[in-house]
Amino acid sequence: MAVALILVLVALGSVVFHLVSPWWWTPIASNWHYIDNTIIITFWITGAVFVAVILFMAYCVYRFRHQAGRQAHYEPENKRLEWWLTIVTGVGVAAMLAPGLFVWQQFITVPDDATDIEIFGQQWQWSFRLPGPDGQLATSDTRLISPDNPLGLNRDDPNSQDDVVVEGGELHLPVNRPVKALLRSPDVLHNFYVPEFRAKMDLVPGQISYIWFTPTRTGTFEILCAELCGVGHPQMRGKVVVQEESEYQAWLQDQVSTSFARLTPGTKSETAMSD
Numbered sequence: 001m002a003v004a005l006i007l008v009l010v011a012l013g014s015v016v017f018h019l020v021s022p023w024w025w026t027p028i029a030s031n032w033h034y035i036d037n038t039i040i041i042t043f044w045i046t047g048a049v050f051v052a053v054i055l056f057m058a059y060c061v062y063r064f065r066h067q068a069g070r071q072a073h074y075e076p077e078n079k080r081l082e083w084w085l086t087i088v089t090g091v092g093v094a095a096m097l098a099p100g101l102f103v104w105q106q107f108i109t110v111p112d113d114a115t116d117i118e119i120f121g122q123q124w125q126w127s128f129r130l131p132g133p134d135g136q137l138a139t140s141d142t143r144l145i146s147p148d149n150p151l152g153l154n155r156d157d158p159n160s161q162d163d164v165v166v167e168g169g170e171l172h173l174p175v176n177r178p179v180k181a182l183l184r185s186p187d188v189l190h191n192f193y194v195p196e197f198r199a200k201m202d203l204v205p206g207q208i209s210y211i212w213f214t215p216t217r218t219g220t221f222e223i224l225c226a227e228l229c230g231v232g233h234p235q236m237r238g239k240v241v242v243q244e245e246s247e248y249q250a251w252l253q254d255q256v257s258t259s260f261a262r263l264t265p266g267t268k269s270e271t272a273m274s275d
Helices: 002-020 033-063 079-108 245-258 268-274
Strands: 115-122 125-130 164-167 170-174 179-184 190-193 200-203 209-213 219-225 237-243
Touching: 002 033, 033 079, 115 170, 115 190, 125 170, 125 237, 164 245, 170 245, 179 200, 200 209, 237 245
Parallel strands: 115 179, 170 237
Antiparallel strands: 115 125, 125 164, 179 209, 190 200, 190 219, 219 237
16 A cells, blocks of 8 residues: 555656746747747657656556455456557657657758758867858868868868858847858767757768758857867856847957968968958
């Protein structure tokens, strides 16, 4: 009897703790409320199964407890029960997978009007590259990385000269504008994660992955690396500053001094600027 009561209290206590828990998500700041909805659906389904299983265990412990003179009934198979378990389990798994597949389709489908930026993660800092006045990001290659070209931009690409390079600083973005972030790493696995944005993606050496999102409220949000990347992993942090369009454009104009042409003396564009 005591064991059955403990099981019931465990089930009820778990539900109450979940509903009144102070540890919950930070307020969302992007378009990915779909991910929140998917997680909530999963919580309800798995929570209902958890409570049902625990309560069934409590019932069995109480109903089939030892009693003098009672002999256990041996029933090796129950086709009806097996069918019910198979159907209910299949429906439950499908209910959890379907929303995830729907969200994944959205996750990999980038809007046509998204602005390309680059996020560069390395042991142990974040760097960023944004398009300049031409609105185009230049090509790049890790083999081109050098002290005066930290992100490995292609100097022969004419689009590279006005690209804005931000090393170890803040990534500024305009609010309510979709962004496609190209993710690169020259050393080990990293992971770009902003809790308020919900979405995250790995940076894999040797390839360019991507993630897209639309910031939906202004503010300053912390960038975390969600992939164990070495002894400096806990210190690999940055900031995303989401601004109104006018504030963002003013900030972007101030970054002319950090354009690639300014950072790489001797290029044609730098010589022209000097003249």
